[in-house]
Amino acid sequence: MESFTLDKLAKTIGGDVVGVKDFLIGSIEDSSICSESGICYLKDKNYLQKLSTKPGAVITTKELSEQVHQTNNFIIVDDPYLAYAKTSQLFSESYHSKNKKIEAVLGENVQIGKNTVINGNCVIGDNVILHDNVSIYSCTKIGSNSIIHSGTVIGSDGFGFAPDGNSWEKIAHLGGVEIGSNVEIGANSVIDRGALGNTKIGDGVKMDNHIHIAHNVSVGENTAMAGMVGIAGSVKIGKNCKFGGQVGTVDHIEIADDVTVLAKTLVTKSLTEPGAYSGVMPIQKHKDSLKFAAKLKK
Amino acid sequence: MESFTLDKLAKTIGGDVVGVKDFLIGSIEDSSICSESGICYLKDKNYLQKLSTKPGAVITTKELSEQVHQTNNFIIVDDPYLAYAKTSQLFSESYHSKNKKIEAVLGENVQIGKNTVINGNCVIGDNVILHDNVSIYSCTKIGSNSIIHSGTVIGSDGFGFAPDGNSWEKIAHLGGVEIGSNVEIGANSVIDRGALGNTKIGDGVKMDNHIHIAHNVSVGENTAMAGMVGIAGSVKIGKNCKFGGQVGTVDHIEIADDVTVLAKTLVTKSLTEPGAYSGVMPIQKHKDSLKFAAKLKK
Amino acid sequence: MESFTLDKLAKTIGGDVVGVKDFLIGSIEDSSICSESGICYLKDKNYLQKLSTKPGAVITTKELSEQVHQTNNFIIVDDPYLAYAKTSQLFSESYHSKNKKIEAVLGENVQIGKNTVINGNCVIGDNVILHDNVSIYSCTKIGSNSIIHSGTVIGSDGFGFAPDGNSWEKIAHLGGVEIGSNVEIGANSVIDRGALGNTKIGDGVKMDNHIHIAHNVSVGENTAMAGMVGIAGSVKIGKNCKFGGQVGTVDHIEIADDVTVLAKTLVTKSLTEPGAYSGVMPIQKHKDSLKFAAKLKK
Secondary structure (H helix, E strand, C coil): CCCEEHHHHHHHHCCEEECCCCCEECEECCHHHCCCCEEEECCCHHHHHHCCCCCCEEEECHHHHCCCCCCCCEEECCCHHHHHHHHHHHHHHHHHHHHHHCCCEECCCCEECCCCEECCCCEECCCCEECCCCEECCCEEECCCCEECCCCEEEECCCCEEEECCEEEECCCCCCEEECCCCEECCCCEEECCCCCCEEECCCCEECCCCEECCCCEECCCCEECCCCEECCCCEECCCCEECCCCEECCCCEECCCEEECCCCEECCCECCCEEEECCCCCEEHHHHHHHHHHHHC | CCCEEHHHHHHHHCCEEECCCCCEECEECCCCCCCCCEEEECCCHHHHHHCCCCCCEEEECHHHHCCCCCCCCEEECCCHHHHHHHHHHHHHHHHHHHHHHCCCEECCCCEECCCCEECCCCEECCCCEECCCCEECCCEEECCCCEECCCCEEEECCCCEEEECCEEEECCCCCCEEECCCCEECCCCEEECCCCCCEEECCCCEECCCCEECCCCEECCCCEECCCCEECCCCEECCCCEECCCCEECCCCEECCCEEECCCCEECCCECCCEEEECCCCCEEHHHHHHHHHHHHC | CCCEEHHHHHHHHCCEEECCCCCEECEECCHHHCCCCEEEECCCHHHHHHCCCCCCEEEECHHHHCCCCCCCCEEECCCHHHHHHHHHHHHHHHHHHHHHHCCCEECCCCEECCCCEECCCCEECCCCEECCCCEECCCEEECCCCEECCCCEEEECCCCEEEECCEEEECCCCCCEEECCCCEECCCCEEECCCCCCEEECCCCEECCCCEECCCCEECCCCEECCCCEECCCCEECCCCEECCCCEECCCCEECCCEEECCCCEECCCECCCEEEECCCCCEEHHHHHHHHHHHHC
């Protein structure tokens, strides 16, 4: 990707440089793995202890910067998340034009349906079947023997926007999608690319139709999801889990191996133990439901 | 659109003319804005006081017609909604053939993905990005700097059918879709066209994947919706609202500005005050859920 | 389809033949209608009494085989469902190559949108409208005057996998989809093909956007489903039913004629009587929902 001096970045995003003004930044990275030529952001204390050992520079507040000892280069801003959004956009153009130039690599015996689109810098494994009208954005890897059904979209931008007053600043999505081997994904599903780093679907995962996997989710091996399951951003799901139809999750939680979530349940917290979970109002004659609602009000 | 005499319309839909038989009707319109050359329908008293000041003609029952003083032209039927469905179909052919003939107008620097289809009479603003395999039906307007992800469909017919005994009579959808500027719509979403009048998405609205916006919905500026949100017909949503994943609404309700609805909640009534709302069964070990269900039965 | 000897099948799936080793099997079939040249599987007692009168051979356990008197040919295995999965795969290649060779048959006045794909062995009735970017897999029948909106997928494989330790064995889907006349299916919906036998959508059925119909479901005439309804595998739905938005069902249940299920309800059991059913947590100010959750915990 294109490089920018710390000074140029600071001017673009509206911040002040502390450190070497002409320090060259080659990439924007996750704070936990940020390299010596990369920049990352810290929005609150919780991320301080996970910061990588030698990040090139950090976008953060004045206050937080004083607790960072791994680098001397900072861009000081009031709102690090908003500043991150603007920085990501700066790197976006070179990221996309680089991907466009790198031809997709197809394994042996790949079957590509009609009107299926594979963008640049993708790697499609042996014996993969992509049915008709599938859309594969750039930077998608699909392991061997996997099957993607019609209408499914892999690698679309995650739903990431930093609030800026009442409007929203887009977070450019500079990660990709990694799908393992022997994966099957049903029709009209969507797997978003990562913001920084990849969204990951483990070997042997089976997904039904209309599945929504948000950015930076990780799904463990052989986990199975029935139709219309929605997994929110950065959720980490273990191996051998089973999700019933229309299950949803909130974002940034962890689900252990061997968890079963029954149909339509909303997973609102991390599930650290294996076992079966549920949370659905029982179906009744509608007049009985109305009585329940009336009681609940009291 | 093609014009029809009141008499011709009445014969087609099986009603009786009261008024000028050869009065020319040029369009079917919403009762609240029906023009002097238009026809509209009134199915119950609730719409009487909102009737426009000078509609060309009204399809309604004998009883209701006697309370209408804004026109002397009526088609009298037993079931005005069913008659409206039949009338809409009559205007449908000329509507669609007109749209087909008008070429889509593309702004500057529009990026159109592979296998993306833009039908007639669309207006696509500057710098719009339509990713691969997007389907844009006729009569769609998209404001500048908006982004539509792969697999998304804009302008499909709304889900409108008038019951006719046990079968359904299709309501032809003669409205369109208006999307503002700086809107982003995720992959495999659907925004239906209006029945009469347009479905409207305000400037700066952000939608995740698998969003369903039904006919004649209006979404205020900068409102954000996470994955798999479903908004039913004619719902009016304010500005700066936030909807969690898998939220749904019933139809014909209003949601105020600055409302937050937490994930998976069904909005069953209008929400007139800003604030956070929810309504989801808490997730538990499944054996505990079964106990709750047993107690509820008692 | 290709034929296999009982011996060849047994070796491929890892079972032992009881009966005539060179008995020729021409198809894999549902146990209730298995023909004299077909093979079926029995995984538990519940299917014993529904077994057809003269199946060619049965894949089952040693124990269950002793209760079958309709044939003398068996493949004895420990896990009949897993063995069925492997058998289905054996028949899959010839099934798909046969379908590929048979050209789709289009009725009169069929309108096919741009980038819409119709695979082999399909039959599309008169006056059918397929909008843009629709995907029709092989072996789909669509009755006259039906309308399919953009992005919809008909005939994708159902979500069927037999557990094999922690991994999953794919069940090849060798059935098709039969859609009646005067059916309308909204945008980005999915109707899966049957595993054995067809998924069936009755005449006059109306479906909104984002509908998910799993394998071997049957939907009765004139039933209407609002957006985002998900019907799980092998569910049998009666005539003239109405499903609100985001309704879901568990698999293998029956729903009587004239049943109305209100929005977002999960149907967890068969509904044998007509009437209105619901089961949704009422929406409240979020702070009141938290109180309810705390009470429930006690």
